[in-house]
Amino acid sequence: MIESILSVLLTIVATTSITNNITNQSEETYCDFSSKKAIISERYLSDLDDNKYKLYELEDGYAIYLVDNEDETFLEGSYEINSPFFGYENNEAYYLGPGNYYVKESNKLTNILSTPLAKYKERRNNTIETYVITHEDWGYSDEDELDGYTLIENYQYFKNLEYFPTNYLGTCGLVALCILLGYYDTFYNDNFVNNEMAYQARTYEKITDTQTEEILLNTEEDIPFMKTVMIDYSSTCANNGEYPINKWTSYPGTTQALHDYLFDKCFEYNEGFKDIFGGYPMLPYDVAKTFESYVEKQCASLQDDINIKYGSYLTLAATKTIIRNQIRKNNPLAVTLISYSTEEESETLWLPHTAVAYGFDLENKNFVVNMGLSEYLGGATILDFSFIYGYCYLNYSGEHVHSKNAICTSGSSRALTKNITYDVCGCGYMSLNDNLSSKIFSESGGQ
Secondary structure (H helix, E strand, O other): OOOHHHHHHHHHHHHHHOOOOOOOOOOOOOOOOOOOEEEEEEEEEEEEOEEEEEEEEEEEEEEEEEEEEEEEEEEEOOEEOOOOOOOOOOEEEOOOEEEEEEEEEEEEEOOOOOEEEEOOOOOOOOOOOOOOOOOOOOOOOOOOOOOOOEOOOOOOOHOOOOOOOOOOOHHHHHHHHHHHHHHHHOOOEEOOOOOOOOOOEEEEOOOEEEEEEEEEEOOOOOOEEEEEOOOOOOOHHHHHHHHHHHHHHOEEEEHHHHHHHHHHHOOOOOOOOOEOOOOOOHHHHHHHHHHHHHHHHOHHHHHHHEEEEEEOOOHHHHHHHHHHHHHHOOOOEEEEEEEEEEOOOOOOEEEEEEEEEEEOOOOOOOEEEOOOOOHHHOOOEEEHHHHHHHHHHHHHHOOOOOOOOOEEEEOOOOEEEEEEEEEEEEOOEEEOOHHHHHHHHOHHHHH
């Protein structure tokens, strides 16, 4: 059934001629998404149902609008990075919603968001190809235009996060869950992710362009669940005993090992969505049940203090209200997005995606997410509220336990020839590294 549906969809693509209509701007003009970043070019995009979109490439940013006659409605954008379509000006381009960006090559749709080492198998009779494409020419800006948004207190974590699992198999729900676990471990309680726990992480690779099987590549050693980071030493912070998050130069996150542990040991998947291109799209219920299974197996001591909530699209207004209220309470959420759907033979096919929401703009009806695709989209993608299908979040009511996911090291002290290393918690608290503290104590004669 799926194969025949994809055959119809690809026939539509192959027989529809789309003019790229790329216009380069010779003078400064702006779209309503940003009054600071000038438009450098604009072009039209399509989808599999011949809807029309307009893409504005900005100076270090982009904005995508739905076009209906003369009206343009904002859907997606960024203030920090050019769109995934940047560099594909000679290809017919298809926008299938957030996280789904395709170009036409040799009458095949190619997913631009392919990942190094992760070359998915060609599904559906080789109609979809994904492979590594570099983006060396992308622009990137550190300018922060989120001043008008309501953001969780430690939003910098999601905006700048570098370390989280790769979405090898279409498991964006698990990637979002890993991002949330890293956040709560860093800022709330160091027992959310066991620093001593390790697991054998995996990578996937496609051997040839015609082979359709997945090849599993196991790593040689177990990998810890958390990625500890080194941040620049600050004598001022050390003297004050506090290192605020907005001064951190890197952010700790979770590894592929945690993702694969969730997939192997905790994964609750009820095939709630029928995904056009395969993968494991998760309903909010699936995300919540996987979350609960992890808590039971890995941090049972916190169970009484963790309350996991989820919901699905009863009404868009109610869902938006819940998400906004949780962000006001400093609770980030795993949000399920309905990127694209199409009807074929009385069956609805979806292109969903799960991201982490951590801010919103009530006036413009937008919200800010980390898409779990930072190498392509950065950590602050702006989306229209209409994409939201559902959500999953947790309320934590337990005690704060300082984390040790970030460390900084001083120069050598006068008393010792060795550097002094500090553990730094997400709350800013600095403490001498446990191993080094005992050494300092013994070498100073117990003083």
